[in-house]
Amino acid sequence: MIHVLIIEDDPMVAEINKTFLMKIQGFSLVGSVNNGVDAMSFLKKKSNNVDLILLDVFMPQMDGIAFLEKVKREYNHIDVIMVTAAQSAKDVKFALSHGVVDYIIKPFTFERMALALNTYKNRIEILNASISIEQSTLDKKIFPKNQSANFCPKGIDKQTLLSVKQIVASQEGMFSIKKLTTQTRISRISLKKYLNYLEEQGVIKGTLxxxxxxxxxxxxxxMFNNKEK
Incomplete structure (x- = not known):
């Protein structure tokens, strides 16, 4: 079992991370904190066995960049996956240079999170085995092509989905299907299908x-509107 710590100061996003994580076999959530200072305190407790951290960048007290540098210096055996809206080349370069195993930009889908976690799980299983590793195994298990992240279910067009996502992200506060129908120029029935898919992925939440x-x-x-993260 891979033990995971979530570091995310937005409770809504932290809950999405937790929900996605619990859907994937082989992972166990050991804790969730909202800043780097509390995370370091968590790691100092010997009873807390952490293998993997899902880490945000924009947080109070100690942000994700400062935490990443510190955790890699003091707990180099712990792996990190960045889950953040930070898209600057500087932040991405810093994260990669400090050994993060993946970098997921918000908002993200369940498929993208599942791809990252399952790839990581495969990597751990292979590297922990006392065997020689062939190129085909590396290509299949550790460096797979990002097909899952680009997958769309039947009836969902990739370009239309991207357009709907962008319009949804531009909304202020709560919005209805009726409001989006005019902006997207998609029929109510078709639009409902796309909104249902986005809700399944945790991008939006519907409330009566x-x-x-x-x-x-x-x-x-x-779901990612309340903070510029």
Missing amino acids: QYRAVGRPVLMYQY
Whole structure:
């Protein structure tokens, strides 16, 4: 079992990370903290066995970049996957130079998270085995082509999905299907299919709002909107 620590100061995003993690076999969540200072305190407890950290960048007290440098200096055996909205070349270069095993940019899908975690799990299984490693094994298990991240289920067009995501991300506060229909120029029935898919991936969350008169209205919220992260 791979023991995972989540470091994320946004409770909503932390919950998404936890939900995605628990769907993948072979991983166990040992803790969740919201800044680098608390994370270092967590790691100093001998009872906490951490193999992998899911790490954000923008956090109070000690941000992810400072934490990454410190944890690699003091706990070099712990692996790190960045899960953040930080997209600057400087941050990505720093993370890669400090040995992160993957870099996931928000908002992300379950498929992308699953790809990162399953690739990591395969890597650990292979490297812990006392055998010689062939090139075909490396290509298949440790350095797979990123096919899963680009996969779309039947009936979901990749370019249309990207367009809907961008429009959803631009919404302020709660929004309805009716509002998006005009902006996307997609029929209500087709749009509902894309919104259902985005909700499954944790990108949006749907909530029924009850009114004094009439039927309740299904309203959506973009899950990464409340902070510039």
